[in-house]
Amino acid sequence: MKKSSITGWKDVFSFTLIQTLKSKAFIVSFIIFVVLSIVSMPVLSMIMNKDSKSEDGTNPIQKVYINDQVAWSNGGFIPVLSQENLSHIKFESLTEDYDTVVNRIEQEENTSVIVNITETESTFQLEFIKASNESVKESHVQTLSEALLEAFDGYRITQLGITHDQLSLIQASVTTSVTVADMNGNAVISEDTSITDSQYWFIYGILFMVLMVNVMASSQIASSVVSDKSSKVLEYLLTSVRPLAIMIGKILAMLAAVLMQFAGIFVCILISNSVTSKVFSPNGENMLTESLPSGIFDNINIVNIILCIAVVLLGMIFYATLAGLAGATVSRIEEASESLTVFTFVNLAGAYIGMGAAGVLMASGTNGFVTFALLFPLSSPFLLPGAMFVGKVSVGLSILSIVLLVIFVILLFKFVARVYETLILHNGTRIGLKELVKISKNV
């Protein structure tokens, strides 16, 4: 690729970027995203506070009537709960008429509950009766039932005369493991490389963001290339700049526009999070920090940040170039989405490989498939950034992945440089993959 082939790309870039930022579609979508980002944290906070109140606040149940119908118990099950939110509850045996108590709970004692304990062949059942109004919610009964179940298990064992030591012996868990020995017969200690649920969701979140940027940027790039062709501006542009310069300028401009949009969203989320933590959260919880996996900040360092930015940008350039190529294969704006079929397939294939690898990473840790996904240029931009920040990728592997991605991007650019001049003036039916290869051979 000669330097003169890309002379003028900066002019194309600045014009395309400014016009995109000035366009009504961009402004409207940006405003919508900003509003959603700003309200996201307060809404999330309200939902979480509501949940935490129902789960962690004092349980409104004041009294529990135990209707113990188990033969061997003789109505002796009267538990004492030690949990902070349940310790206030009074338990007493149901001695009055059952229907009378039910009516009383329904009409007056809304905060009382009846527990019917029954026994069939090999099953015990704890049935809870509560007032139909919402003084006591199902979630409160659920909390109580979990505690009562535990207490009832203990009661059963005590009734059988099993000592504490015997109980520990019965309840001790049994695990299996395979140890690999080296040549000297020493056990090889393998490190647990699996990730936690929250780490998985963190990787998934970053993967989804990269996918979103790719999808948004690609459709805009393809539309931009097709609109130049359909509006016939291209012929004029080609007297001043080379086709490759036009493509590079457009791709980078659209990527910059989408990245600016995402950066704006990110800043709005940070502001919203900060305000929400100070104003809306009763205990000043930081919504974002609480959502991130523990220890994530240990892996955020300058090397990881640089490698992460490099892999994400290279991935975006790769997919954006593919989208530009797809856009050049058609001549009419209404065909732009059709042209992206192959592109979408490749993009999703890369994302799904990344998702699959993240799943495998959670289930069984690093293995051949995960390493492949981290190195494979289609999937690495999706998987590598998240995996790097949860500390599951070494610097060496990251650099190798980036090198492979650079090679892939250069090869794609060489191919694009060969076919783009022919494609850009093409008018007529969509050019397929076979014809593209044919063009690249003939040029």
Next chain:
Amino acid sequence: MSLQVQNLMKKYGDKVVVEDLSFEITKPGVYALLGTNGAGKTTSLRIILGMLAHDGGKVLWNGAPLDPVKANVGYLAEERGLYPKYSLLDQLLYFAKLKNVPKKTAMERIKYWSDRLQVNEYVFPPKTKGKKSKANRADQLSKGNQQKVQLMAALISDPKLIILDEPLSGLDPVNTDLFKSIIREQIAQDKYLIMSSHQMPTIEEFCSDITILNRGKAVLQGNLNEIKKSYGRVNLFVKSDVDIASYIEEFGLRIVNKTPSEYHLKVQNEQQAMDFLAKLIGEKIPVVKFELREPSLHEIFVEKVGDVHEEK
């Protein structure tokens, strides 16, 4: 300065769309590229502009291969193109920037050409009191006005070599005259122009040298006056108050066209025409018009392209 097009060749698969095309422009003026639809005019112009790869030949500007990106070339494409949704001023400034025209100079030229082409109100929309002026977009303009803005884009870099592909198609008579006057101005400024057109009178008005293309091949080339001279003055136009059909028949002249008052005849040579005139005068036939002239470009074009069609 000179432009040399040497043995250009372009194929699409097995189909030859431009075959061994050569011509040279050695002095300022307009060179015409003529041909029927699909003759290869636009393809030839695109090759000259370096947009299309070619299978043979070369294009030299001042003895070196022409690089339109580096050389200052103005181009008005056959299919007019502007960004439909962007402001006209933004687009023109962008096109100027791509041609390395400084912003200040670009603004001066845009102002000059907007005035000259009478599109000032579109390029610089007037400010409404109390309101921000609303930029005009290309899709809000008529086809003719879009063509004017397109011409501005072609001339904004004050190019020495200007390529105009069907510059007058779709223009009303007033705007046609406006465009013609601008072309004349460019010629007066010693610019080199290549023009393709179907409008033969326009070509005759401006062009000194021509190439007629048919199916990608040059079927006639050279200086227009010399080409016409080579055909001789064999077109005779006679207008009389009385019927002269019997005299035409007597002289064995071929009638090309006949209107109620005028005959367009084909003579073998100038002497035959003179003899015919002497006969009419001798017979005291009142002759209102007697014009002997070379064939028009239109006639030459039809004859040449028709010949090739018949040969095929």
